[in-house]
Amino acid sequence: MANREHLFYYAAIALACFALWRSVQGQFTSPDSEPIFVAASEVQSTQHQKLVADYGYFTSPKVPASSPLANANLSGGRQVYAVNCLHCHGSSGRANTPTAALLKPPPKDLFAGTVRDVETVLRHGIPSTSMSSFAGLSDDEFADVRDYALYIVERGAAWAKLTEGNE
Numbered sequence: 001m002a003n004r005e006h007l008f009y010y011a012a013i014a015l016a017c018f019a020l021w022r023s024v025q026g027q028f029t030s031p032d033s034e035p036i037f038v039a040a041s042e043v044q045s046t047q048h049q050k051l052v053a054d055y056g057y058f059t060s061p062k063v064p065a066s067s068p069l070a071n072a073n074l075s076g077g078r079q080v081y082a083v084n085c086l087h088c089h090g091s092s093g094r095a096n097t098p099t100a101a102l103l104k105p106p107p108k109d110l111f112a113g114t115v116r117d118v119e120t121v122l123r124h125g126i127p128s129t130s131m132s133s134f135a136g137l138s139d140d141e142f143a144d145v146r147d148y149a150l151y152i153v154e155r156g157a158a159w160a161k162l163t164e165g166n167e
């Protein structure tokens, strides 16, 4: 009869595991059993949805067909940007990085727009600041990262337009 006894214990353990699993699962789901992160995305503004529909995310950049950057190699530019610019100007261009906090003058928020010609800045740098020349990049890399910087500026301008008067 020992075997039947074992069976009873196995069943009890299985039941306990199931109950534990259900209670842990409850911690990570909202009452209507939707994962919490889905609920968060629902509060995204319609403006932000429009921005992402037109310009993608910084990891999957794109522009509308009417943009001057329509034929740019943005995903290539994104890679050059990640290596050469991101630690100062930030993944979204907002210059809110730990490095940026240490620099005087601080790096510019490219999402808020640029007051200078991007190509000239990249070719010559900005004297007396940590913004150096990137003329040493290959021609392709230079063109791609210039276009990626212009993409951030254009994305920021589109955002400003979408949120106009909503301050």
Ligand code: HEC
Residues within 6 Å of the ligand: 081, 084, 085, 086, 087, 088, 089, 103, 105, 106, 107, 108, 110, 113, 114, 115, 116, 117, 118, 121, 122, 126, 129, 130, 131, 132, 134, 145, 146, 149
């Ligand atoms: C070591 C930090 C650092 C790195 C790396 C860096 N930048 Fe900058 N960048 C700055 C700083 C600081 C300024 C602002 C200088 C000033 O106040 O005039 C600036 C300014 C600029 C501006 C001019 C914005 C304006 O309107 O004045 C552009 C465009 C720019 N950076 C693009 C880039 C790109 C693209 C890269 C990568 C290829 C890059 N930067 C890499 C620090 C950096």
